[in-house]
Amino acid sequence: MKRLITKLVSLLILIGAPSSAFASSYIMHTVKPGDSLNSIAQEHKVSYNQLTNLNGKEELYAGSLVKIRPIAGNKDIRIYLNDQIVTSDTSPYMENGRTFVPIRFVAEAIGIEQINWNGQNEEAILMKNGVTISLPIRQSYAMIDNKSIKLDAPINIYNGRTFVPLRFVAEAFNVDVQWQESTASVKLYTKDYKTLSIQTEVKSASYSQEDLYWLSRLVHAEAEAESFEGKLAVANCIINRKKSKDFPNTIKEVIFDKNWGVQYTPTANGTIYNTPSEESVRAARMALEGNNNIGESLYFLNPKKSTNSWVIKNRTFYKRIQNHDFYL
Structure with missing residues (x-):
């Protein structure tokens, strides 16, 4: 029987504690078997020198992350929950157009009730309001209530944290997600907040x-x-x-x-x-x-x-x- 270790105490290094600092946000590439810096550079239409400047010349291994370029305008990806900024000690990154964030960050931001770790399958398990999501490390799929869902990029380890696709996790728990490209911002809105959301009609006789x-x-x-x-x-x-x-x-x-x-x-x-x-x-x-x-x-x-x-x-x-x- 699979043993679940609750609260991810044994995985603190993978989850980390929240902070208020921002680092740089990058477009990333997950290394596949047979990849080289040359082939990755060609795939993403960047120079070999650019990749070595960002990543050095260390040996690549399947599943590792390679920085391709900073987010356009050298912007940090910022996350807002109900119009209030929320921060993590490790900046989000993007892969295949998806924003990835530390698992503890998204769990705390949207109020996940329980976080477990399945050591046998190397997967994090999030539970809230009767919904269970399983997120296996370095896999391009996730499970929602035992239903397999294909992801656009794999769950991964970056800067000592487990990173998961923000939109997938948020929407699975009934949180609306909006991407604002001009400011590299992700806006999260809980359903109870949206019911009080923006009204363009006048609410008071004191203004027109x-x-x-x-x-x-x-x-x-x-x-x-x-x-x-x-x-x-x-x-x-x-x-x-x-x-x-x-x-x-x-x-x-x-x-x-x-x-x-x-x-x-x-x-x-x-x-x-x-x-x-x-x-x-x-x-x-x-x-x-x-x-x-x-x-x-x-x-x-x-x-x-x-x-x-x-x-x-x-x-x-x-x-x-x-x-x-x-x-x-």
Whole structure:
């Protein structure tokens, strides 16, 4: 009879403890029998030198992982659960278009009730709400309640952790998954959260459909890659201007204000007209309903990109949220 060792105590090195650090995310390749760096380079249309620079010239063995290239734009893959970022001590990687994450990370993120280890078959077993998933190491299949499911890339060991396909595991446990390529972000939404999810209709008589329309677009254009807290802060800066005697008295007029020159780059480059994400709509709506996380701030900028020294020299710094500095 197969012996299950609960909680994976004996596999701590494979699962690891959570942390808040990010490393680099890569496109990976699982070595197959007969593979060489030359053949892998040809398969992925990269140079041999690029592979040796990323991986060295150590002997390959079947089942090991080879770095092909960093994620486009040298981005780290970021994971969000119900619009809040969640982190792991080992960065996710991608293979065959699938995002792989440490098994403990996904288990804790979506509230897996029980994690077991089958030493005889070398497989992790996850259980929640009557659903059981078996994830055999270095295999390109998994089992859901004894039904075999083919995977696009194998479960593997990387940086001392067991890595599993995030979408497969999440969706098996009834968690919605969205991939946002522009920011290399994976968004996870539990069903109970989705029932309270983004509504584009007006929820309060204190603001109009036009207010929500333009504010959500400005938030998305200015803070798409920011955390939800950052999006909420940007939205509140616009609202604070609307309330100030020094700025126009409607959301739309504040956004398109040119009294002292273009105030927001998206109105000049056209990104203000892009369709906002659900998270941007939610941030705008919450700000309009009175959820203020940035006090009376009227200005924000990215100090790494901004060429506007006037704000820095003439306004009072209030707070930094991710990549934006906010000023009163």
